[in-house]
Amino acid sequence: DHHAQLTVQVEADRLEGIKRRAASRLARRVKIPGFRPGKAPYPVIVRHLGEAAILEEAIELLVAEIYPEVIKETGINPYGPGKLENVSATEPLTLEFSVPLKAEAVLGDYHSIKIAYELEQVADQDVNDVLEDLRERHAIIEPVDRAAQVGDLVTMKLRATGLAADAEPAVELIPERSSSVIIRPEDASSKPGAWPFPGFSHHLIGMRAGDEKLLEYTFPEDSLYEALRGVQAQFYVKIEAVKSRQLPELDDDFAKTVGEYDTLEALKADIRESLEEQARTAYHKVYDEKILDAAIEQTTFKYPPEMVDDEVDTLINELQQRLERQGMDIDLYLKSRGIDMKAFREEVRPIAEDRIKRALFLVEFGKAEKVEVKPEELEQEAMQKGIEPVLINVREKDQMKQQKAYLGASLSMGEGSESIPFLQPGGAMEYALTTAIKKLSVTDKPYVAMIVGHGEPTLDQLFQVMQSMSVLYNFQAFKMDSTITDIPDNYKTIAIVNPTDSIPPAHLAAFDRFLERGGKVYVGINRVNGDLQNSYGTAVSTGLETWLRNKGIEVDEYFVTDANCGSVTVQQVQGMMRYSSQVSFPYLPVSLKFADHPVTRGLESVYFPFVSPVIFKGDTSQFRFTPVVFSSEKASMLRAPQFFDIRKQWTQQDFPQKNITLAAAIEKKESDGWKPMMFVAGDGDFAINGPREQAQQLMPDNVNLMVNAIDWLSDETGLIELRTRGIATRPIDTTLEDSTKTLLKWVNFLLPILLIMLFGVYRFWRMKAIRNRRMEERYE
Structure with a gap:
């Protein structure tokens, strides 16, 4: 089992010294009549505690002292701590250790491995499948008053319980929640891995809104859902709505709506190129795995069981983290599978051994092939990857x-x-x-729609946000006109940013339906508009404020003014001289105060020109309103319209309010906890760069706030909780008085000297106490 067995005999003199140290240590922990703690003579301690207790304590001290010496003397390379397996108290005292040894790997003739390279070509049908998927994502969806049929989108309440073959009672697999499913043709509906089980959608054919049904399904042992293999599940379904889907025509106009393609053929060519790259990447992974498996098969390994146990622990911890992100825990997972932790550890043990073998092989392979990188190669690689020296x-x-x-x-x-x-x-x-x-x-990036059609900015006018969002999301413009009655289901989140025209009721209703289907909404709304050229501020009304009010969110026609603010340039003339000066303008707040929330964690400052307060008056039992961006401690609210007096001398009395909410995150209560629903900012253009020819570079945190908010709404990986863009800076305080600087200088000079002197006094008394104790032992 790749252990070294070490036998150590302890000399009598050394054992006697250790026993006296052990007795002294025990005497400090117990009360011996007639003596202060630790001051009793050795014979008294032996009579009071017994030889066995002292020997047990001595062995503990001896092992801690002698084990490192033995490891060094024998020259063995341990994997981890050894174990004291046996103690023989007969003279001489004998200790027997079992030490797990470091793992070893002896490579085979891996150069002889030959595996054919057979990369399959992308078929026309593969391209057509992607095109069909794109059509479905851009489908026009309309409610219908009839029974569900193939091709329909069905929205339902779904709940599922599961029972493993030998488990009691049943456990909840899917808490009750709203879900949507498309009824596919039978061959597509029955594919392995179809959600929630193959053929599920065809059980919905013929059902109407309000109908209920109980479905039973036993997941096979080869199910793609590993955690559900062998589970007998019951699905409770209640139909909420049936909707038809109208797919767009596959032509050049469709290609233009998908992206920057002039023709359908250009779109097909891009799809084929992307599929070929994906196929190449996937095949290379499989091919490399085959070669690695063959090389490992030729390699001889030696490793202790402790190494496997540690790797099993790592695998279980990784599973626990994945389950927590899905709202489960390891106990519920094991219960659903009908096994206990001991059986599960044995189940994952082969996986742990495989990981160990792979790691050991790669280490030895690197040594055998003398894998080294020259400094100039490292420098070139770093520069190519954007890492500056x-x-x-x-x-x-x-x-x-x-x-x-x-x-x-x-x-x-x-x-x-x-x-x-x-x-x-x-x-x-x-x-x-x-x-x-x-x-x-994330191979399939979620879709996020930027709503346009009501005077909102174009994607070009949000180019800094676009640059950040396009890394993780398919960020697209979705134009709403009189022909649009709903928002496609392929969008995870929609962003409504600074509409300036009235939004038709039909579009507001589409926003409602999108939320009801589980979609998320980002809102950046301007309730007031400031015109610096004419020194006047007015109220803005688009209908979006009424839509928010119906949800208990008030964004009223107030300007938030703040003592912590930006400035405007004022031109002044004196005689023949013209000059400019910067004047603080409280209508341009700069927020420095943020909640400890994934959206704002780490942000330092956000510029909010002409922002309005965000207030919640809704149902707190169903919705959780979390203010995340605030004004300073000196702020106020002024109702529009307002005349801007640029030269006004603002005083403390002009800012009677504090911590006014400027942006907030809203969550909805679901059966499995609070889930992100909306994010509302009281300023619609804080993240807008403007037209390209007049574009302004924004403060980084203005962009970060909008990107983080959409990421919080759209993210399902759990990584948003770990993210922060913050870097704390602590500038040197240049306002210190000279006398304070002098005091700090002398403190820095004298404090180390004082600490050294105190340590010297402590060390003197400690050494004196040790000498006294040794003299007592000799006297005894």
Whole structure:
């Protein structure tokens, strides 16, 4: 089992010394009549506690002292801590250790491995399947008053319970929630992995709104849902709505709506190229795995059982984290499968051993092939991955030199990789790392729609937001006109940003239906508009404010003014001289106060020109309203219209309010907890760059706030909880008085000296106490 058995005999003199130390230590923990703690003579301690107790304590001290010596003397390379297996109290005292040894791997003739390379070509049908999927994502959906049929979208309340073959009682697999499913043709509906089970949607044919049904299904042992293999499940279905789907024609106009394609053939060519790249990546992964498996098969491994146990622990911890993100725990998972932890550990043990073998092989392979990278190759690779060099000071032979260093990390998954510079302006490692993980792991990027058609900005006018969002999401414009009655279900989140025209009731109703189907909504609304040229501010009404009010969210026609604010440029003339000056303008608040929330965690400042307060008056039992961005401690609210007096001298009395909510996150109560529903900001254009020819570069956190809000609404990976863009800065205080600086200088000078003196006094008395104790022992 790859252990070393060590036998150690302890000399009598050494054992006697250890026993006296053990007796002294025990005497400090127990009360011996007639003696202060730790001051009783050795014979008295033996009579009071017994030889056995002292020997047990002595062995504990001896093991801690002698074990490192034995490891060093024998020269063995342990994997982990050894175990004391036997103690023989007969003279001489003998200790027997079992020590797990470091794992070893002896490579086979891996150069002889030959596996044919057979990459399949992308078929026309594969391209057509993608086109069909795109058509379905752009389908026009309308409610119908009839029974469900193939091709319909059915919205229902769904709940599921499960019972493993030998488990009692049943456990909840799916808490009751609203779900939507498309009734596919029978061959597509019955594919392995279809949700929630193959053929489910065909049980809905003929059902109408209000109908209920109980379905039973036993997941096979080869089910793609590993956690549900062998589970007998019951699905409770109640139909909420039946909707027809009208797919768009497959022509050049459709290609233009999908992206920047002039013709359908251009779209097909791009799809084929993307599929070929995906096929190549997937095949290379499989091909590399085959070669690696063959090389591992030729390799001889030795590793202790403790190493396997540790890897099993790692696998279980990883599973626990995945289950927690899905709202489950390990106990519920085991219960649903009808097994206990002991059986589960045995089940994953082969997986742990496989991981160990792979890691050991790769280490030895690197050594055998002398895998080394030259400095110039590292430098070239770093530059290609966007990692800039920094100069660091290093000392060599008492001389200080400057050398280039490349600080970064590389994250790999399959054949994909992402590089993260450690020194990034305006970012933090957690944000960069979680973004990289999502870029590599999310192969099917969620769709986010930017609503246009009511005077909203175009995507070009949000180019900084677009640059950040396009990394993780398919961020598209969705134009709403008189022909649009609903929002396609392929969109995870919609963003309604600064509409300036009235929004038709039919479109507001479409927003409602989108929310009812589980969609998420980001709202950036302007209730007031400031005109600096004419020094006047007016109220804005588009109908969106009424839509929000019906949900208990009030964004009224008030300007929030704040002592912490931006400034405007004022032109002044004196005689023949014309000059400009910057004047603080409280109608342009700069927020520095944020809640500890995934959307705002780490933000430092957001510029909110002409912002309005966000207030909640809704049902707190069903909705959770969390203010996330606030005004300063000196703020006020002024109702529109307002005349702007640029030269007004503002005083403390002008700011009687504090901590006014400027943006908020709203969650809805579901059967399995609170879920993100909306994000509302009282300023619609804080993240808008403007037209390209007049575009302004925004403060980083203005962009970060909108991106984080949409990410919070759309994210299902759980990584948003780890993310932060914040870098805390602590500038030197330049306002210190000279007397304070002098005091700090003397404190810095004298405090270390004082601490050294105190340590010297302590050490003197400690050493004196040790000498006294030794003299007592000799006297005894």
